[in-house]
Amino acid sequence: MHTQMNSEPSIGGPSVAIIGAGFAGIAMAVRLIRSGISNFTIFEAGDGIGGTWFHNTYPGAEVDTPSHMYSYSFKPYDWSRPFATQGELLGYLEETADEWGLGDRLELRTRIVEIEWDERSQSQTVRSDDGREWRFTAVVSSIGLLNVPAEPNLPGRELYGGQVVHTARWNHSVPWEGKRVAVIGTGSSAAQVVPALAPGAASLTLFQRQPAWVDMKERSTFTPEQRRRLNSPRGYRRERTRLFFNQEKNWFGGRVVRPGSAADRKAIDRCTLHLANSVADPELRALLTPKGAYLAKRPVRSNEYLPAIQRENVRVVASAVAALYEDGVIDANGEKHPADVVVTATGFRPAEFLLGMTVVGEGGRDIHATWGDDPQAFLGISVPGFPNFFMMYGPNTNFYAIVFNLERQADYIARVLRRMVRKGYTSAAVKQTYHDVFNDLLQRRMAKTSFAQGQSYFRSKSGRVVTQWPEGAIVYAALTRFLALPATRFSRERTRGADEPLQVESLERG
Numbered sequence: 409m410h411t412q413m414n415s416e417p418s419i420g421g422p423s424v425a426i427i428g429a430g431f432a433g434i435a436m437a438v439r440l441i442r443s444g445i446s447n448f449t450i451f452e453a454g455d456g457i458g459g460t461w462f463h464n465t466y467p468g469a470e471v472d473t474p475s476h477m478y479s480y481s482f483k484p485y486d487w488s489r490p491f492a493t494q495g496e497l498l499g500y501l502e503e504t505a506d507e508w509g510l511g512d513r514l515e516l517r518t519r520i521v522e523i524e525w526d527e528r529s530q531s532q533t534v535r536s537d538d539g540r541e542w543r544f545t546a547v548v549s550s551i552g553l554l555n556v557p558a559e560p561n562l563p564g565r566e567l568y569g570g571q572v573v574h575t576a577r578w579n580h581s582v583p584w585e586g587k588r589v590a591v592i593g594t595g596s597s598a599a600q601v602v603p604a605l606a607p608g609a610a611s612l613t614l615f616q617r618q619p620a621w622v623d624m625k626e627r628s629t630f631t632p633e634q635r636r637r638l639n640s641p642r643g644y645r646r647e648r649t650r651l652f653f654n655q656e657k658n659w660f661g662g663r664v665v666r667p668g669s670a671a672d673r674k675a676i677d678r679c680t681l682h683l684a685n686s687v688a689d690p691e692l693r694a695l696l697t698p699k700g701a702y703l704a705k706r707p708v709r710s711n712e713y714l715p716a717i718q719r720e721n722v723r724v725v726a727s728a729v730a731a732l733y734e735d736g737v738i739d740a741n742g743e744k745h746p747a748d749v750v751v752t753a754t755g756f757r758p759a760e761f762l763l764g765m766t767v768v769g770e771g772g773r774d775i776h777a778t779w780g781d782d783p784q785a786f787l788g789i790s791v792p793g794f795p796n797f798f799m800m801y802g803p804n805t806n807f808y809a810i811v812f813n814l815e816r817q818a819d820y821i822a823r824v825l826r827r828m829v830r831k832g833y834t835s836a837a838v839k840q841t842y843h844d845v846f847n848d849l850l851q852r853r854m855a856k857t858s859f860a861q862g863q864s865y866f867r868s869k870s871g872r873v874v875t876q877w878p879e880g881a882i883v884y885a886a887l888t889r890f891l892a893l894p895a896t897r898f899s900r901e902r903t904r905g906a907d908e909p910l911q912v913e914s915l916e917r918g
Contacts, residue, residue: 422545422825424448425534427520427765429510430459432550432800432814434501435480438508439818442482443826449542450510451534453519457505460554461497464597466578468604469494472596472709474626476638476647477655478811480504484644486635490626491709523547524768525795530834530901532796545828546796546836548821549765553801553875554756556763558865560592560729562750568732572750575601584749586610590737592729593753594619596708601753602722603712611721613745615737617728618862619698621679621707622714652881655808659880665857667701672858675702686714695726701858706865758875759783759868761803769794769837781870784847786838786895787888788877789817795835795899798824804850805884807877816885820892833898842895853878 426433429452475487483504522535534542557576573579575597585608594616606612637643658664664671687693727739736747761783767775770793785791788802800817859866859873868874
């Protein structure tokens, strides 16, 4: 059923391509509908919608953000758990897409590899990897941050007699029960998959390069009474507000991201107490204690991880993996560890934005050549010289309230597109001055944060922090709300009547 809640009257064009059908792409599509912009197509490389929650099906997969925060403001849901599982999140997204009638606008199994701005027609040409081509007024990249798995370089892989599987592309046909399992990585994916695999494995060896702070999670399921209370409109709003306030009070002004701040020390003390209460062995406890600030690396949230790694059949190796050999894994110290199955819980490549996609702007400029090793954009959304091209979950927009951020980005983009239509503009991109001042201030601020400590996925190849947002949700919401139009350079390259809407028809060539 298609439900248009609080929709504005239709304003016709422009035609919009949305790349990706995960949380970001669906948020963008709904925002366009509510803005009266109905001419859009969602391109998705996978066999179904859901993005991260379609592809990540490894045992134990669930979200680290409370369910009531990790959901749309326009779509309440009867969550069964404080932290939803992969299956429940996928069902939520599928239900949202169905309610808003997005099925007819989807192009599944279509991987977009090139977006090229055409000055003459003031439009974007979009090309897929199988040679098809479309033309749109504007393109929104909604491919997400955690979409390209980081496959470790494992010398000797061709010699290894067992099977290797990455958590982000889990192969359910690989038998692991009763087998010797090696898990590479100790981030969030590992903290979920290890408790799921350890009880059924003959043995499990966990390879840890550096530990992360382990924070607690709430109880695993809501009681029936809690679900009744939270599922009422008032209860749902109250829970979202409570969760938001509890997080924002630590993030506003960057409190929790300042090393040594009261919020940072409080978080470390909480994790240290959790570790002390969960791990009796002082040597193992020391092995699992990070040296840096709470947010120097993404914290792990789990009540099951610490008990799991203390099982009799589990061993923690404080070493990176150097190579594979015929029967297992060789660590950086040269020790061999037999393994029938190797699980690479090594995460993604989030600092390499628009990976696998060519984006060409004004004068034939390539966005990757423009960025070099340091991707940047105004509020993570727009880049100077790349008209009618927008990003969601772009550079420096990752933090605790990502779905909230995605809705703010969708608002920004829809606001710009509506201005284009109403004023007869043909192109829009952020002004260079706004972009440069914003990123200069952002990086000065970032240099003083916990994100800049140590090594993590937050950093680009140059060492610059390019994934994280340090200032909290309120600041980001205010910037996207009040700077969207002042920061945008609009152009009108073709003559038309004052009331004529911008219409660029989509085309497809085989």
